[in-house]
Amino acid sequence: xxxxRRLLVDPIACxxxxxxxxxxxxxxxxxxxGFPIIRDGDVPxxxxxxxxxxxxxxPKLALRLERPPKASPRP
Amino acid sequence: xxxxTDSRQRHAGPAADQLPRLLPADSGTGPAGLGEHLAxxxxxxSAGLSRPQREALIDEVDRSGLAGRGGAGFPAARKLAAxxxxxxxxxxxxxxxxxxxxxxxKVLLARSPQLxxxxxxxxxxxVGASQAVIVVxxxxxxxxxxxxxxxxxxxxxxxxxxxxTAADRFVAGEASAVVHxxxxxxxxxxxKPPRISERGLGGRPTLVHNVETLAHLALIARYGAPxxxxxxxxxxxxxxxxxxxxxxxxxxxxxxxxxxxxxETLSLAGGASxxxxxxxxxxxxxxxxxxxxxxxxxxxxxGLAVLGAGAGAGLIAALPQDACGLAETARVVRYLADESAxxxxxxxxxxxxxxxxxxxxxxxxxxxxxxxxxxxGQVDGRGACSHPDGAVGLVRSALDxxxxxxxxxxxxxxxxxxxxxxxxxxxxxxx
Numbered sequence: 001x002x003x004x005r006r007l008l009v010d011p012i013a014c015x016x017x018x019x020x021x022x023x024x025x026x027x028x029x030x031x032x033x034g035f036p037i038i039r040d041g042d043v044p045x046x047x048x049x050x051x052x053x054x055x056x057x058x059p060k061l062a063l064r065l066e067r068p069p070k071a072s073p074r075p
Numbered sequence: 076x077x078x079x080t081d082s083r084q085r086h087a088g089p090a091a092d093q094l095p096r097l098l099p100a101d102s103g104t105g106p107a108g109l110g111e112h113l114a115x116x117x118x119x120x121s122a123g124l125s126r127p128q129r130e131a132l133i134d135e136v137d138r139s140g141l142a143g144r145g146g147a148g149f150p151a152a153r154k155l156a157a158x159x160x161x162x163x164x165x166x167x168x169x170x171x172x173x174x175x176x177x178x179x180x181k182v183l184l185a186r187s188p189q190l191x192x193x194x195x196x197x198x199x200x201x202v203g204a205s206q207a208v209i210v211v212x213x214x215x216x217x218x219x220x221x222x223x224x225x226x227x228x229x230x231x232x233x234x235x236x237x238x239x240t241a242a243d244r245f246v247a248g249e250a251s252a253v254v255h256x257x258x259x260x261x262x263x264x265x266x267k268p269p270r271i272s273e274r275g276l277g278g279r280p281t282l283v284h285n286v287e288t289l290a291h292l293a294l295i296a297r298y299g300a301p302x303x304x305x306x307x308x309x310x311x312x313x314x315x316x317x318x319x320x321x322x323x324x325x326x327x328x329x330x331x332x333x334x335x336x337x338x339e340t341l342s343l344a345g346g347a348s349x350x351x352x353x354x355x356x357x358x359x360x361x362x363x364x365x366x367x368x369x370x371x372x373x374x375x376x377x378g379l380a381v382l383g384a385g386a387g388a389g390l391i392a393a394l395p396q397d398a399c400g401l402a403e404t405a406r407v408v409r410y411l412a413d414e415s416a417x418x419x420x421x422x423x424x425x426x427x428x429x430x431x432x433x434x435x436x437x438x439x440x441x442x443x444x445x446x447x448x449x450x451x452g453q454v455d456g457r458g459a460c461s462h463p464d465g466a467v468g469l470v471r472s473a474l475d476x477x478x479x480x481x482x483x484x485x486x487x488x489x490x491x492x493x494x495x496x497x498x499x500x501x502x503x504x505x506x
Contacts, residue, residue, distance in 0.1 A: 011419035
């Protein structure tokens with residue numbers, strides 16, 4: 001079951017290598033400096049395999065596939 | 076609140092509607108010693124609270140509506156409860172105040188150090204911590220050391236107080252950066268998760284409260300939630316410290332009831348020293364507002380929301396009509412970009428690019444906003460802390476409030492006749 005999962009990037013770990021955006025252009029674009037911008041919302045079921053692959057190939061281990069956090073208003 | 080009943084009988088405390096609550100009422104400059112402090116506020120029984128008493132205190136703080144005074148305004152009781160639920164927690168009083176324009180935490184620590192220490196010790200007792208670390212700006216370190224020593228000598232606390240000098244950087248005051256600084260000597264924010272309330276200093280649940288928040292906490296424990304709520308607004312009760320600077324007659328830190336009008340608040344600093352055009356509200360993560368639009372509004376996050384502004388960390392900077400808001404903002408944003416912790420790409424490269432483009436606009440060497448707007452959109456919300464978001468908000472408000480100046484600059488002229496800077500920015504360090 002992967003429904004309701006989201007891609008999250010750890011901006012401190014991320015080095016802007018850009019592999020994730022090559023593998024999953026549907027959900028990940030790069031900003032003007034080469035760092036990934038993740039589209040809001042859950043990963044659609046048909047892209048789960050690509051999302052897993054993007055997480056796997058990140059050389060900085062900066063990308064995660066997670067269930068959305070429990071509703072919390074913490075800043 | 077049973078544990079304070081007896082102390083309330085002995086000491087009714089200051090009248091609830093009387094300000095200042097936190098700072099000494101006289102205009103002296105020295106810190107209030109322990110004796111003077113106890114004479115004014117009465118004793119605070121914090122040691123040896125039973126579990127129901129600690130829970131009752133969290134409830135009392137919840138009823139008081141106390142929100143964090145460091146800028147984010149998170150409910151204080153929720154933080155207390157989250158950390159109290161953890162094992163072997165630690166408390167941090169955050170007096171870093173890395174923002175160069177803000178002085179309210181330094182003034183509070185310089186004049187009422189015992190009230191802050193009361194709050195830190197009390198917070199530690201409430202969450203079950205044996206240690207409170209007080210992190211303060213270097214300018215007040217000696218005063219806080221002396222205040223802590225006075226308590227030790229009096230045998231006042233069961234909680235161990237440790238005083239530390241804060242790192243002198245803008246982002247060093249962010250809660251995870253404070254924890255990183257105490258633990259590893261590195262003043263940069265860390266990744267979330269984990270939240271520091273779950274895993275912070277040395278892996279322990281960590282409560283980080285701004286020093287002013289803790290001072291209010293010490294008063295709520297003494298006099299109760301209704302006393303606290305006697306001033307302020309229903310949504311934002313209590314008083315708050317504000318730093319008023321810029322083109323005012325007497326730049327100062329003073330204490331206002333939240334919701335006091337912007338105009339009345341400015342009058343506490345002796346009023347404007349020159350005709351004003353705009354105000355920067357909240358801090359360097361705050362917003363510019365047009366003076367005429369803001370004057371009659373209550374100084375509260377709720378009251379300022381119509382202008383897209385908030386009370387933030389209580390800064391009010393008055394911009395005179397003969398200064399250039401674009402140039403002021405460009406200078407501050409360059410400073411913020413330089414102060415990036417250089418950990419997150421969008422902050423490191425994006426803020427630098429934004430600062431450069433804003434400088435070009437301020438110089439009149441470009442009039443095209445499209446690149447700046449594109450970058451503001453790309454950088455917003457993309458750091459491990461809110462540093463990029465804060466800078467982006469400041470720039471957006473400047474583009475809105477100083478729109479007429481953008482047109483003038485594009486045509487090669489500027490309304491400003493003064494060369495002196497209004498907003499303080501430290502000398503640039505070599506990266």
